[in-house]
Amino acid sequence: MELNIKLHEKYFLKSIKEKLVSKSKRDYESDKYESILINGVFWVLSGILIMNKGKNDLGDILEKNVIDMLYLLVMQSLQKKEIKEDIIYNYKKENKILSHKDINEVMKIVKQKACDDVINIKIGNEKTNISMGNIFHHNGKTDENINRIEFPQNKGQQMNIQFNTNENTTNDLLINNMKEIDKVEKRDLNLCPNATHLCGMKNNKKKKKKFIVCGFSPCNKKWLYEANVISTLSAIQILFLINRTSENDISTKTLLEIYNFINLLFDEDKGFYHFSLKSFLLHFDGDMRFVFCSLSSIYFINLLLSKRKIYIYNNSNNQKCINWILNCLNVDGGFSKFPGSESHAGTTFCAVNSLNLLKDNNNRSCLFTNKLIRSKLIRWLCDRYENQGINGRVSKSHDVCYSWWVLSSLVSLKCNLSKLLNVNILINYILKCQDKDNGGFSRVQQNDNYIKKSENFNYYDKENISHKKPDLFHSFFAISALSIIYNNIQYYKNKKSDKYDIFGDIKIPKHLEDQLIQLNDVHSSFAMPIYMTI
Known part of the structure; x- marks a missing residue:
């Protein structure tokens, strides 16, 4: 079997032209691809970049106007919402997310800081307020009673922010302010005898905090789809792929508001992340997919902020989340969508x-500290191999996309694939799923789908049935699986330490290796070139 990379690249480029870039005349009508549009853009762009090892920038492959249009599509999908203060306090989120005032204070520092300065944002667990570091004075001591921000005089020093957490000091300041207000009111009453105390009453009223969150919806029809964690992850990954991650492309303020959005969706009681604001408010049950997308989004946000020398420290949710994930571990060694499934x-x-x-x-990771869990997990993943393919569950048929889900999980567990599975058979199985005429990969092997219409009833006029046609989803994950198999083989071949190897080295035909070597090494977690994730 051969891998025609150029043909598959044309298939991805054609999909951009036909589905992703072309403007529809009926903008207000729904389309079946809208709910996964941002995800589809990521599959296409990442797939193209994986198949072009010598080109590290999509600007060498796609025209600038195409990249600009894709960037515009992503940013038009960005939704911004203001969350009421009552909701924040009812769900005990006042210490977990940044208020609008907090973010503005951070932005003031960003504008005034020197290029070598580092900003640390520490989100604590105190009940009174959000703690973001300490305030350092010239004498080296910290004063927790003063609600102000001081900047270091020398370049290269760290800047820390902390909001006032001393209730006594706050009350004293409030009393002094009220005395000053009374003096002003008395003076105004002497000047205007008919004046009332309405002005004083307004000043007594506590001003509510604003909390702003941002997230990405599946497409730019924001009136139809709400922002969710899956689209948010894909949108951020697209910005990395098209190299639009500067302050002008996506501001620090927007990143902090997206960080607010992810943290707001965390269930404090159970330990998982919700899909969207509606699922959060309606108390939907947890889902492992949303947990992964949320944590991955936080990873990329921290990566972007760290390049701007801004660091967020917030580990308060980690242990709760770990406990919920481990509750989804079944006795067979695999993980379920939610506990008990x-x-x-x-x-x-x-x-x-x-x-x-x-x-x-x-x-x-706890997977490497607990050898029993890791060994059972590896065994369950290896059991997914059947009939020269890989399935997703027990007693189910194989599907080419599971080649990615299973093999990348084994790579994340630091396994040598050639020691666990016959990788030559797996490579051949994936190649049998490719469309040799039009490019792309289908769900199952192409020769399994050529069934005579007279022998099987179907709803299609042509011989083609749904799972025979290649699609972007299976094409992308098939290419990613081939990349992770080949690069895993090369990694352990270069790292080989066994003096005597019973089975010998894995032999890949020369004509096939010449094609596989053109694939970029893929990150086992994020399904995009590794160099873009560090």
């Missing part, structure tokens, strides 16, 4: 990579 390869992928993102203070 069936193990699935897709949710197992999400669980493994979520736990890898939730590392402890020693930078270790």
Whole structure:
């Protein structure tokens, strides 16, 4: 079998022209692809970049106006909402997200800081307010009673922010302010005998805080679709792929508001992330996919902010989230969508990579500290291999996309694929799913789909049936699976330490290796080139 990379690249480029860039005349009518449009853009762009190892920038492949249009599509999908203060306090989120005032204070520092300065934002667990570091004075001591921000005089020093947490000081200041207000009112009453105390009453009223959150919806029809964590992750990944991650492209203020959106969706009692604001307010149950997308979004936000020398420290949710994920571990070794449901390869992928993102203070995942869980998990993943393909659940047929979910999970567990599975058979299985005429990959092998219409009843006029046609989803994950298989083989071949190898090296035909070597190394968690994730 051969891999025709150029043909598959044309398939992805054609999809951009036909589905992603072309403007529809009926903008207000719904389309079946709208609910996954942002995800589809990510599959296409990441797939194109994976197949072009020598080109690290999509600007060398796509025209500038196409990239500009894709960037515009992503940013038009950005939704901004103001959350009422009552909701924030009812759900005990006042210490977890930043208020509009807090974000503005951070932005003032960003504008005034020197290029070598570092900003640390520490979100604490105190009941009174959000703590973001300490205020450092010239004598080296910290004063927690003063609600102001001081900047270091020398470049390269760290800037820390903290809002006032001393209630006594706040009350004293309030009493002094009220005395001054009374003096002003008495003076005004002497000047205007008919004046009332209405002005004083307005000043006595507590001003409510504003909380702003931002998220990405599946497409630019924001009146039809609400922002959710899956579209938010794909949108941020697209910005990385098209190299639009500067302050002018997506501001620090927007990133902090997206960070607010993700943290707001965290269920403090159960330990999982919700899908959207509606599912959060309606108390929907948890889903492993949303946990992974939320944690991955936080990872990319922190990556962008760290490049701007802004660091957020917030580990208060980690242990709760780890506990919820481990509650989804079944006795067979796989992970389910939520506690008590069936193990699935897709949710197992999400669980493994979520736990890898939730590392402890020693930078270790609990999957590597508990050998029993890891060994059972590896065995369950290997059991997904059947009939020369890989399935997603017990007693289910194979599907080419599970080649990615299962094999990338094994790579995330630091496994040598050639020691666990016959990788040559897996590569051949994936290649059998490709459309040799038009490009792309279908769900199952192409030769399994050529069934005579007279022998099987179907609703289609032509011989083609739905799972025979290639689609962007399976095409992207098939290419990603081929990349992760080949690069895993090369990694352990270069790292080989065994003096005597019983089975010998894995042999890949020369004509096939010449094609596989053109694939960029893919990150086992984020399904995009590794160099873009660090």
